[in-house]
Amino acid sequence: DYQGIEVNGATRSARNAQRGRQISNLREQISICKKFGHAFGAQLGMEYGASPEDIISQNEARITLIQQEIRLDRAP
8 A cells, every 4th residue: 555655746735645644554554563463474474575573664764764755845
């Protein structure tokens, strides 16, 4: 679902709304990994090549990058 959210709005507000959706989606993935990662760790490893901890870490890094994009997307 995250990959399907494109950030291409005509205004800063529209782009930031789309970025907000991305952040929300990533936080939801983090929450799921924290709650159920122990039960699905092996399956995640087979399907995605990553442990729940790796997915959490990667998503937290993505959130940081998106937040930086929000700060940088200012009118000149």
